[in-house]
Amino acid sequence: xxxxxxxxxxxxxxxxxxxxxxxxxxxxxxxxxxxxxxxxxxxxxxxxxxxxxxxxxxxxxxxxxxxxxxxxxxxxxxxxxxxxxxxxxxxxxxxxxxxxxxxxxxxxxxxxxxxxxxxxxxxxxxxxxxxxxxxxxxxxxxxxxxxxxxxxxxxxxxxxxxxxxxxxxxxxxxxxxxxxxxxxxxxxxxxxxxxxxxxxxxxxxxxxxxxxxxxxxxxxxxxxxxxxxxxxxxxxxxxxxxxxxxxxxxxxxxxxxxxxxxxxxxxxxxxxxxxxxxxxxxxxxxxxxxxxxxxxxxxxxxxxxxxxxxxxxxxxxxxxxxxxxxxxxxxxxxxxxxxxxxxxxxxxxxxxxxxxxxxxxxxxxxxxxxxxxxxxxxx
Numbered sequence: 001x002x003x004x005x006x007x008x009x010x011x012x013x014x015x016x017x018x019x020x021x022x023x024x025x026x027x028x029x030x031x032x033x034x035x036x037x038x039x040x041x042x043x044x045x046x047x048x049x050x051x052x053x054x055x056x057x058x059x060x061x062x063x064x065x066x067x068x069x070x071x072x073x074x075x076x077x078x079x080x081x082x083x084x085x086x087x088x089x090x091x092x093x094x095x096x097x098x099x100x101x102x103x104x105x106x107x108x109x110x111x112x113x114x115x116x117x118x119x120x121x122x123x124x125x126x127x128x129x130x131x132x133x134x135x136x137x138x139x140x141x142x143x144x145x146x147x148x149x150x151x152x153x154x155x156x157x158x159x160x161x162x163x164x165x166x167x168x169x170x171x172x173x174x175x176x177x178x179x180x181x182x183x184x185x186x187x188x189x190x191x192x193x194x195x196x197x198x199x200x201x202x203x204x205x206x207x208x209x210x211x212x213x214x215x216x217x218x219x220x221x222x223x224x225x226x227x228x229x230x231x232x233x234x235x236x237x238x239x240x241x242x243x244x245x246x247x248x249x250x251x252x253x254x255x256x257x258x259x260x261x262x263x264x265x266x267x268x269x270x271x272x273x274x275x276x277x278x279x280x281x282x283x284x285x286x287x288x289x290x291x292x293x294x295x296x297x298x299x300x301x302x303x304x305x306x307x308x309x310x311x312x313x314x315x316x317x318x319x320x321x322x323x324x325x326x327x328x329x330x331x332x333x334x335x336x337x338x339x340x341x342x343x344x345x346x347x348x349x350x351x352x353x354x355x356x357x358x359x360x361x362x363x364x365x366x367x368x369x370x371x372x373x374x375x376x377x378x379x
Contacts, residue, residue, distance in 0.1 A: 014313025022180040050111035057103030065135040079147030094197030130304040134297020175311040282340035
């Protein structure tokens with residue numbers, strides 16, 4: 001297993017022919033962030049590898065997730081009557097979140113600046129972005145948390161899926177059309193959330209208890225903002241997909257089945273994880289929300305990375321991800337009824353297995369593509 005080759009010879013050949021194609025129409029990105037990133041990238045020395053910039057930004061996102069988990073392990077820290085997260089923590093998290101977002105914006109510019117753009121760099125960037133979704137959403141949850149003034153863990157679970165499906169939607173669109181439509185929601189949410197972290201440090205979490213307008217609470221604004229941003233992105237993508245690709249007959253896949261194949265694994269993951277929550281004898285999501293979110297986000301990231309590999313190599317996406325098999329078996333066991341401590345063991349074991357499997361997948365794919373690029377350079 002240590003030397004398993006995840007990328008097939010057909011996919012490696014497809015990577016050799018790959019050409020990057022993307023569309024960015026977001027005014028925030030075009031007129032504010034890109035000029036800012038063009039300035040920032042000049043600070044970096046030309047010897048600094050773009051992939052190192054990418055990985056550094058990802059590590060900051062992971063650090064924020066772990067940092068907030070220390071101060072708010074069960075998402076009650078922002079609730080009335082509980083010990084709140086220190087103000088300086090919000091400042092640190094806000095600054096690091098914006099730095100991570102900036103690094104994600106300048107890595108590609110550094111690659112073009114140093115003439116080192118490669119398919120591996122794009123795959124590495126988007127692959128880590130797919131895993132960052134869960135870290136980002138769960139860290140943001142601590143602003144409101146759960147309790148009387150917050151959002152329930154199940155509502156946050158559904159919001160996480162809104163973000164996850166929105167992320168994969170862009171890559172599904174590229175899988176079918178060859179063009180990556182960069183989502184508006186990402187830039188807007190990153191800038192907004194970085195700002196909200198800083199504001200929380202200044203006004204305190206108590207400020208979010210008050211109604212925003214009439215009886216409309218800030219937690220409701222938070223929920224609505226996520227849903228509206230990503231629904232708009234979904235509608236824009238569908239319009240682009242149908243108006244430009246379907247009508248112009250430029251789709252890569254002709255049958256509806258082949259077009260929808262990339263959604264099979266994420267949808268099955270949603271069904272299985274939701275079934276676990278609803279059938280859990282010990283209310284597993286209430287007991288271990290952070291771990292459950294992480295388990296779902298990691299399994300999702302693995303399926304998305306497989307889609308990105310197929311999308312970039314112009315090969316068929318696998319119908320199902322094998323990681324879903326142990327999850328299916330666990331859900332079957334849960335339905336039979338188990339003790340609380342057994343369910344806890346199953347959750348932590350599955351989460352560990354998913355994490356190790358996903359890291360192994362990433363490391364092996366990077367090594368395979370690195371060898372391919374070295375071979376091409378040698379030629």
